[in-house]
Amino acid sequence: MIPVRCFSCGKVISAYFDEYQKRTADGEDPKKVLDDLGITKYCCRRMFITHVEVW
Amino acid sequence: MEITIKNKDDNMMVFVVEGVDIPFINAIRRICTVEVPTLAIEDVDIYKNDAKIFDEALAHRLGLIPIKTDLDSMVLASECDCEDHCPRCSVSLLLKEKGPKIVYSKDLKSQDPNLKPVHDTIPIMKLREGEEVELEAKAQLGIGLEHAKWQPTTSCAYRYYPQITVDTEKCEACAKCVEECPRGILEFDEKENRVIVSDLENCSMCRTCVKGCESNAITVEGQEGKFIFKIETDGSLPPEEVLARACDILSKKTDQIIEFCG
Numbered sequence: 174m175i176p177v178r179c180f181s182c183g184k185v186i187s188a189y190f191d192e193y194q195k196r197t198a199d200g201e202d203p204k205k206v207l208d209d210l211g212i213t214k215y216c217c218r219r220m221f222i223t224h225v226e227v228w
Numbered sequence: 229m230e231i232t233i234k235n236k237d238d239n240m241m242v243f244v245v246e247g248v249d250i251p252f253i254n255a256i257r258r259i260c261t262v263e264v265p266t267l268a269i270e271d272v273d274i275y276k277n278d279a280k281i282f283d284e285a286l287a288h289r290l291g292l293i294p295i296k297t298d299l300d301s302m303v304l305a306s307e308c309d310c311e312d313h314c315p316r317c318s319v320s321l322l323l324k325e326k327g328p329k330i331v332y333s334k335d336l337k338s339q340d341p342n343l344k345p346v347h348d349t350i351p352i353m354k355l356r357e358g359e360e361v362e363l364e365a366k367a368q369l370g371i372g373l374e375h376a377k378w379q380p381t382t383s384c385a386y387r388y389y390p391q392i393t394v395d396t397e398k399c400e401a402c403a404k405c406v407e408e409c410p411r412g413i414l415e416f417d418e419k420e421n422r423v424i425v426s427d428l429e430n431c432s433m434c435r436t437c438v439k440g441c442e443s444n445a446i447t448v449e450g451q452e453g454k455f456i457f458k459i460e461t462d463g464s465l466p467p468e469e470v471l472a473r474a475c476d477i478l479s480k481k482t483d484q485i486i487e488f489c490g
Contacts, residue, residue, distance in 0.1 A: 185294060
């Protein structure tokens with residue numbers, strides 16, 4: 174499961190993860206989705222990009 | 229002291245302060261992050277947990293969920309006169325779910341409808357077919373000095389207000405600095421044949437333009453006593469309230485020193 178908050182700054186990123194996953198699965202560009210969701214800092218963006226949902 | 233708000237939304241604010249010194253602005257920053265109280269889950273009674281996630285990992289995830297806070301109606305647990313928990317110092321949140329499903333923060337049922345998780349869509353745990361979870365979580369006020377889950381702010385920082393000066397006598401109008409700037413802050417005015425600063429507040433003071441200038445005509449420095457302050461909260465409190473509370477706490481501290489001296 175995705176961590177509740179960003180490791181570096183503490184922003185609650187998990188609240189946006191479902192939408193991110195759904196939209197990227199539909200073929201949208203991750204960059205565009207993150208901009209849309211208001212995830213602007215690079216520490217928070219790597220939380221989404223590098224996450225692998227294993228179970 | 230002069231304050232101008234540059235950018236603001238529900239849980240973020242950027243403003244420029246002028247006429248203050250570093251010790252003062254840094255005191256405000258530190259109090260904002262670490263001494264303004266906020267609500268977070270502290271005790272969790274787990275009655276049943278069949279899921280793959282361990283109890284302590286589950287409790288840890290619960291602790292990180294920000295909860296809307298009303299500082300006027302609550303007191304810190306250490307200052308409350310009750311023995312264990314009471315509505316004045318804590319809020320109970322109940323969770324009872326049965327799989328298969330993903331449990332979200334909206335499934336936490338709060339005793340007090342005003343003090344509930346800020347976000348509805350934080351995934352807490354996954355339940356498979358037939359698995360059940362039942363728990364009671366108690367949220368308390370606390371401060372960031374004790375645990376980071378009680379920090380009301382996420383990023384809270386200030387930086388010098390930049391000042392870029394181009395010496396027109398030395399400048400050879402080669403426009404190399406315009407190319408060098410990674411943020412596109414400088415522009416070259418073809419008509420007047422000189423470099424102009426178009427977006428000063430976005431300057432990160434990296435000084436790449438200074439290194440690129442062969443005639444040493446450009447200087448970048450921070451203005452003394454002028455800062456750009458950014459405060460972002462986790463949603464439990466609005467940024468204005470965090471700042472106002474921080475100022476109250478600072479003035480209370482100074483009052484204590486005055487009292488001690490007098």
